[in-house]
Amino acid sequence: MIDNQIIATVLVHLFTALIQLVLPRKTVEQMILSIAGCLIGFLLSVNLFIKILDGGILTMNAANWEAPFGIVFVADLFSVTMVLLTSVAALAVSIFSAVGVGRARMLYGYFPIFHFLIMGLNGAFLTGDIFNLYVWFEVVIISSFVLLTLGGRKAQLEGAVKYMAMNILASTFFLTGIGILYGITGTLNMADLALKIPLIEDQNIVNLTAIFFLIGFGIKSAVFPLYFWLPSSYHTPPSAVAAVFGGLLTKLGLYALFRFFTLLFVPNEFLKIVFLTIGVTTILTGAFGALIKTNIRRMLSYLIVCHIGFVIGGLGLYNKMALVGAVFYMIHDIMVKTNLFLIAGLIRQLRGTMNMGKLGGIYAEYPKISLLIAVVLFSLVGIPPLSGFWPKLFLLESALFNHSYFYAASIILGSFITLFVIAKLWSEVFWKDASLDEMVVDNFKALKPGRKTLMVLPIAILACASLFIGLNAEFIIQVTDRIANEMIDTTPYTRAVLGK
Amino acid sequence: MELLLVVLIGALYASGVYLILRRSMVRLLLGIILLGNGTNILIFLLGTITKGKPPVMAADMSVFTDIYADPIPQALILTAIVISFGLTSFAIVLLKRVYALLGTDDLDTLNTPQEEDV
Amino acid sequence: MKSVILQSASRYLLPILLLFSVFLLLRGHYYPGGGFVGGLVAAIAFVLHSLAFGTAETMKMLQFTPLSIIPVGLIIAAISMLLPVFFGLPVMTGLWIEQPIPVVGLVGSALFFDIGVYLVVIGVVLTILFTISLETH
Amino acid sequence: MLLIILLGLITSCLLVPLGKYFRSGRSVFLSLLPAGLFAYFASHLSHIGAGNIIYESNKWVPSLGINLDFRLDGLSLLFSLLITGIGTLIFIYASSYLKGHQYLDRFYGYLCLFMSAMLGVVLSDNILLLFTFWELTSISSFFLIGFNNDSTVSRKSALTALGVTGLGGFFLLAGMIMIGEIAGTYTIRELVTSTAIIREHQLYPVVLGLVFMGAFTKSAQFPFHFWLPGAMKAPTPVSAYLHSATMVKAGIFLLARFTPILGGTPEWSYTLMIVGGITMLYAGVHSLFRTDLKGVLAYSTIAVLGVLTFLIGLGTKEALIAASTFIIAHALYKASLFLVTGIIDHQTGTRELTQLSGLRKVLFPVFIAGTLAALSSAGLPLSFGFIGKDLIYEATLAAGPQLAVLLTIVAVSANIGLVAAGFMAGIKPFIGNLPAQLEKVKMPSAAIWLPPLVLGILGFVLGSLPGIVGDYIISPTVQVLSVEAVEFKLKIWHGFNTVLLLSATTIIAGTIVYFFNKPAISKTVFLERFNRYTPHYFFEMSWGAFKRFSSWYTDFMHNGYLRSYLIRIIVFAEILLVYELIRGGPIHIDYSKLIPISIHEGVNVLILLGALYLTVTTTSRLTAVVGTSIIGYAICLMFVFYSAPDLAITQFTIDTLTVVLFVFVLFNLPSFLVIPNSNKSIIVRDGLVAGSFGIILSLTAIKVLQVPTEKGISEFYGEFAYSLARGKNVVNIVLVDFRGFDTMFEIVVLSISALGVYSLIKLKLKTSEKE
Incomplete structure (x- = not known):
């Protein structure tokens, strides 16, 4: 089936970036191009999403070589959902960047690299070939290195070194895994692998291979005990960058884990225990860290870790309800975490710091912005009926049903600590009086009204997306339910790709 | 011969891991390069190796008549080599910047405490 | 670093290596070689030149910044990738001119793609090395 | 009913853009909302009073079984009327009490939100829907407690309250999910029919524990009661509305709702009776030691909540009647007392009992309101409180031969405390001599003294005509709570019997306690000596320890040293890989498949290994780089041997370029690796980790080599x-x-x-x- 539309969501960012590269000194044009590109990307992915939702899985054989001989792109509901969320987040961040990222960074390629990053994410979600996935991973990694170091501040470089070392290690594991998989099956196509792997006589080798992918993607998704790069680096780059990272990068790792461990390697008892243990420890680690951090972005970094634990645990339970919960959680998390880092950027613009001890008085001064932010904060906590509540319900239900009481307890603890730190953040940053001994630097007031809108609009867009997810939970559940079905029964996927 | 390569792969991975566990950033980078080399040889070996039969057809042929080396691992390794060149060169320059900023390549000193955040 | 022998050697080596790199690029479809290898060899030719004469001299000779080659190469490669779409084919499908051309052989979109790769590789390698060497000296 | 619930929510949303019009006295018009709702619910009195239940259902999230199912039965009607009725008075009161406050519109916004949420809790017919509204009440309470957000104490109290009720909420959620799982439904209507399945399930005690956690935290039962006195930092209308009349009773409501589903077992009864009993005694005693008016009221509220929990635990017909009646009685007089306290605070600027006296001379209508409320709280005949108290004693006396005496003693002693506390709050500030500094106190506007007076009078009106409440509200409520049909009449007069004797004893003893227990700072100080033994202290200490542990753990895991991160990653990978390798059993090598070694290949590999050794061990940076490049070239040679010419050329050029790059960069780095890295044990440890990683990879490679390769695609x-x-x-x-x-x-x-x-x-x- 020839359907170039699948790849259009990737190409639009490629060409946006290329045009921007030709205009290196024109930051305003780049800005406009960036927003336009993201908007087109968003429309394309909405279109694609609707198409997949109404129809079935679509594929595209790059270079017109039949799968499994060429590289195939597969748009199933899971990947398309991720693409759609990525494009929403990208749109918001590109608008925010117009004000949130300084001109100096724009002159040195901020926008093209941002688009390369989004392109890489979309490509990774859509590809049906493991080596091609590796290439997309590398696109993402190198773009994130550059975005992380862009500006070259001390903290940024320190974070980047750790980020780099651990992410390259992750790639090494991933590539090793690919080598072994090719060695035992002679193919790189995921659907083909899904058919060939169960036929291998020595399943021990398959399990061994699975662990390489587990470690590789585990590092990318920042699970315990592989998460260290995340709290080392996420507090350093500009908030627009941190928003993309916080919302999407770890989700790419999770996406890959879910893809590999539902399609290629179905978790056996041992792997289930490993995933569950990882889930529980990740939740606890994140919760403990978030509890004690007083810098907003450091705290958010740990909250990311904590909530990844929720999702991984869902994979460990490996039943339909848990998978629905896990995927729903990812959907919710992408919207909210992206937004929270943008909010952190806005707070910094308002007060010139992200240290909770020095912050305060925003509620008195900007009541409407505060209320907007409150909606996002409580979505994260999962106050019903906001978006975080529903997936937690699924996960908790599944955990209790399967007698995974440790996991259930850690979900409760993680949720409670999230609630507590978010309430603390609200009380410190918004309620507390602006401390008088510190000179408050309000860079926001000085902005022109149009630029103020550019900062608040993306937050409002994402908040609306969260509200939509929360109040329209039934729709999201239907989508995730289908995704979970696709994960459990992979024959539609392989049939769509291989035609048999 | 495969066994010798197996030993070599083990040695490359082991030295790579050993080097990335050092305090010096130069060694970290060398370790990463060695790990990359190890992975490449692993892919090469597991894709079955063939002596003296490159996957290139003779000028007057349009199909292969003889056995030939598996081209896929070669293509993969080529891509991987080039990609890791991109990554390492960026990393090497990062090393340079870190050194210019801190005056050392000691990885243990790369810690700005939370209190100094803005 | 600026030894006389190296200078005179590289003066002759530069054109020869460049020619060789183009040769590698064009015949890549039939023999070992291709855009990557060609681009790397060409880059090494310039690097040698810069080692002999100094980076500033090489930059002067090039008359354009290596950074600007990168988008050019990327765009060539991207267009040859996108071209089949306008013929209703999937992205990246090979398009061929059926008449063989002397020396090069059959010409198709793959060749343009390879040329794009060639240019990108030159641009990238030179950007990295020249930026550093200009900074260091 | 959905619309009824949403009205408050909509109003609160509308207040965001329109708030600026409601910052003045105009805000009093907002009280039309609760008043209208009250009228709506009141219009259902006769229908519901006849024992009917109105259901309404809207689809929301059917996949989870969460739909907007509502029910209006006696129990929900009782609470709805309290919420909207007292709400109306509070809305009127607040418009004057917080007059001129710059955030008055926000206050009403939160209040409307809360009212919506609370109505949602009592009207839900689906337990998860109930939970949704339950959490919303916690959140709106958080915002209201922290309303004076520039005060540190306010913020801390808000956080504590949210922490305690939030944690309880999560437990409740888990409990509800388990109930749904056992019974297969979340609808209360259907749950009532599957009582037996739930009660006999092996997880029943766990479910019970989780639900109790939710109810106890919300209703401030011992040992979770400590957030409630702190919550008194909220403006007085909030204390009156949320923290005495409605929200804290949500826990009681929950227990009542679950009585037909979970109740009746010994576990249920004894837990509730013990916890309720401890709470009422503990809080009753505490209330006598307080000198802050709101403190007195807070503890007496806790005591009442204890009584209610106790009665629901008792679970007999009499007890349930008593509980329902007492909820109304308490809401009326306690809200009134709070409002009186608010007026005193508002007009005099203090709530310290030791400084207040003789206020009847300046605040006469308020004095009347306070006295009426205090008398109702004491249970004087003709007041509604009297009927409530009577019923309590009736319930305890009917509890069965062994228990009756004990329970009655407990109930009487707690009630004595309540009587005294009521007098302290409602009468004490008004009698005696008026100190000079209070002579200038002015009468506030009618909007502020009418609501407590109305409540006070209502207490006596209902007390004189108990039949209305009894027939229309209490009897349908009890009907919902108990399984069998109930026939009863609320009466003013039961004749001369034990109950009357007990009531009289209570009032007399309470009055005596009141006269002998003079409020004094020294008592508060005395009480503070026991602070170290209170649950609050215990929770604070545990929370502190938990935070210290978190801090230690986080710093330990995330210590800033890259190499320690990397080694953990590698070791984790090794553990998993070794586990799988061991599970795979011994490895067999099929030598016949292998290619023989030629000399030049062997030499090449030897060179490679040598260069590797050099790279790892050298202390010179340049040597290390050279070593790496030799490795690269040797690999390149290997590619030549094994028919990969393209790879060979690429490897060669890339290797060359990497070295050039390295040399450029190393140019201004010192040439030796001077970092002290010589700690022997670390080197040995790293060597072991690295070595085993290499061995694992080699073994994996050997295993994979044994698998026959498919070459379909390359062919x-x-x-x-x-x-x-x-x-x-x-x-x-x-x-x-x-x-x-x-x-x-x-x-x-x-x-x-x-x-x-x-x-x-x-x-x-x-x-x-x-x-």
Whole structure:
């Protein structure tokens, strides 16, 4: 089936970036191009999403070589959902960047690299070939290195070194895994692998291979005990960058884990225990860290870790309800975490710091912005009926049903600590009086009204997306339910790709 | 011969891991390069190796008549080599910047405490 | 670093290596070689030149910044990738001119793609090395 | 009913843009909302009073079984009327009490939100829907407690309250999910029919524990009661509304709702009776030691909540009647007392009992309101409180031969405390001599003294005509709570019996306690000596320890040393891999499949190993780089041996370029690795970790080599390379055609890294520059 539309969501960012590269000194044009590109990307992915939702899985054989001989792109509901969320987040961040990222960074390629990053994410979600996935991973990694170091501040470089070392290690594991998989099956196509792997006589080798992918993607998704790069680096780059990272990068790792461990390697008892243990420890680690951090972005970094634990645990339970919960959680998390880092950027613009001890008085001064932010904060906590509540319900239900009481307890603890730190953040940053001994630097007031809108609009867009997810939970559940079905029964996927 | 390569792969991975566990950033980078080399040889070996039969057809042929080396691992390794060149060169320059900023390549000193955040 | 022998050697080596790199690029479809290898060899030719004469001299000779080659190469490669779409084919499908051309052989979109790769590789390698060497000296 | 619930929510949303019009006295018009709702619910009195239940159902999230199912039965009607009725008075009161407050509109916004949420709790017919509203009450309470957000104490109290009720909420959620799982439904209507399944399930005690956690935290039962006195930092209308009349009773409501589902077992009864009993005694005693008016009221509220929990635990028909009646009685007189306290605070600027006296001379209507409320709280005949108290004693006396005496003693002693506390709050500030500094106190506007007076009078009106309440509200409520049919009448007069004697004893003893227990600072100080033994202290200490542990753990795990992170990652990978390797059993090598070694290959590998050794051990940076490059060239040679000419050329050029790059960069680095890294044990440890990693990889490779390789795809490439892709160098064909996409984005990777290098070198932001 020839359907170039699948790849259009990737190409639009490629060409946006290329045009921007030709205009290196024109930051305003780049800005406009960036927003336009993201908007087109968003429309394309909405279109694609609707198409997949109404129809079935679509594929595209790059270079017109039949799968499994060429590289195939597969748009199933899971990947398309991720693409759609990525494009929403990208749109918001590109608008925010117009004000949130300084001109100096724009002159040195901020926008093209941002688009390369989004392109890489979309490509990774859509590809049906493991080596091609590796290439997309590398696109993402190198773009994130550059975005992380862009500006070259001390903290940024320190974070980047750790980020780099651990992410390259992750790639090494991933590539090793690919080598072994090719060695035992002679193919790189995921659907083909899904058919060939169960036929291998020595399943021990398959399990061994699975662990390489587990470690590789585990590092990318920042699970315990592989998460260290995340709290080392996420507090350093500009908030627009941190928003993309916080919302999407770890989700790419999770996406890959879910893809590999539902399609290629179905978790056996041992792997289930490993995933569950990882889930529980990740939740606890994140919760403990978030509890004690007083810098907003450091705290958010740990909250990311904590909530990844929720999702991984869902994979460990490996039943339909848990998978629905896990995927729903990812959907919710992408919207909210992206937004929270943008909010952190806005707070910094308002007060010139992200240290909770020095912050305060925003509620008195900007009541409407505060209320907007409150909606996002409580979505994260999962106050019903906001978006975080529903997936937690699924996960908790599944955990209790399967007698995974440790996991259930850690979900409760993680949720409670999230609630507590978010309430603390609200009380410190918004309620507390602006401390008088510190000179408050309000860079926001000085902005022109149009630029103020550019900062608040993306937050409002994402908040609306969260509200939509929360109040329209039934729709999201239907989508995730289908995704979970696709994960459990992979024959539609392989049939769509291989035609048999 | 495969066994010798197996030993070599083990040695490359082991030295790579050993080097990335050092305090010096130069060694970290060398370790990463060695790990990359190890992975490449692993892919090469597991894709079955063939002596003296490159996957290139003779000028007057349009199909292969003889056995030939598996081209896929070669293509993969080529891509991987080039990609890791991109990554390492960026990393090497990062090393340079870190050194210019801190005056050392000691990885243990790369810690700005939370209190100094803005 | 600026030894006389190296200078005179590289003066002759530069054109020869460049020619060789183009040769590698064009015949890549039939023999070992291709855009990557060609681009790397060409880059090494310039690097040698810069080692002999100094980076500033090489930059002067090039008359354009290596950074600007990168988008050019990327765009060539991207267009040859996108071209089949306008013929209703999937992205990246090979398009061929059926008449063989002397020396090069059959010409198709793959060749343009390879040329794009060639240019990108030159641009990238030179950007990295020249930026550093200009900074260091 | 959905609309009824949403009205408050909509109003609160509308207040965001329209708030500026409601910051003045105009805000009093907002009380039309609760008043209207009250009228709506009141209009259902006769219908519900006849024992009918109104259901309403809207689809929301059917996949989870969460729908907007509502029910209006006696129990929900009782609470709805309290919420809207007292709400109306509070809305009127607040418009005057917080007059001129710059955030008055926000206050009403939160209040409307709360009212919606609370109505949602009592009207839900689906337990998860109930939970949804339950959490919303916690959140709105958080915002209201912290309303005076510039005060540190307010913020801390708000956080404590949210922490305690929030934690309870999560437990409740788990409990509800388990109930739903056992019974297969979340609808209360259906749950009532599957009582037996739930009660006999092995997880019943766990479910019970979880639900109790939710109810106890919300209703401030011992040992979770400590958030409630703190919550008194909220403006007085909030204390009156949320923290005495309605929200804290949500826990009681929950227990009542679950009585027909979970109740009646010994576990249920004894837990509730014990916890309720401890709470009422503990809080009753505490209330006598307080000198802050709100403190007195807070503890007496806790005591009442204890009584209610106790009665629901008792669970007999009499007890349930008593509980329902007492909820109304308490709501009326306690809200009134709070409002009186608010007026005193508002007009005199203090709530300290030791400084207040003689206020009847300046605040006469308030004095009347306070006295009426205090008398109702004491249970004087003709007051509604009297009927409530009577019923309590009736319930305890009917509890069965062994228990009756004990329970009655407990109930009487708690009630004595309540009587005294009521007098202290409602009468004490008004009698005696008026101190000079209070002579200038002015009468507030009618909007502020009418609500408590209305409540006070209502207490006596209902007390004189108990039949109305009894027939229309209490009897349908009890009907919902108990399984069998109930027939009863509320009466003023039961004749001379034990109950009357007990009531009289209570009032007399309470009065005596009141006269002998003079409020004094010294008592509060005395009480503070026991602070170390209170649950609050215990929770604070545990929370502190938990935080210290978190801090230690986080610093331990995330210590800032890259190498310690890396070693943990590697070791984790090794553990998993070794586990799988061991499970796989011994490895067999089929030597016949292997290619023989030739000399030059062997020599090449030896060179490689030598260079590797050099790279790892040298202390000179340059030597290390040279070693790495030798490795690269040797690998290149290997590619030549094994028929990979393209790879060989690429490896050669890339290796050369890497070395050049390294040399450029090392140019201004010191030439020796001077970092002290010589700690023997660390080197040995790292060596072991690295060595085992190498061995694991080697073993894996050997295992994989034993698997026969499929070559279907590469054969396809070979076959069609020329015919379809027009080329003879298959590797190149793969790169530009078969897998051209890889190459396309590989050059993107290269380009990005070049851009990155460029910006990394050229762009140096100063710290002062913005993000």
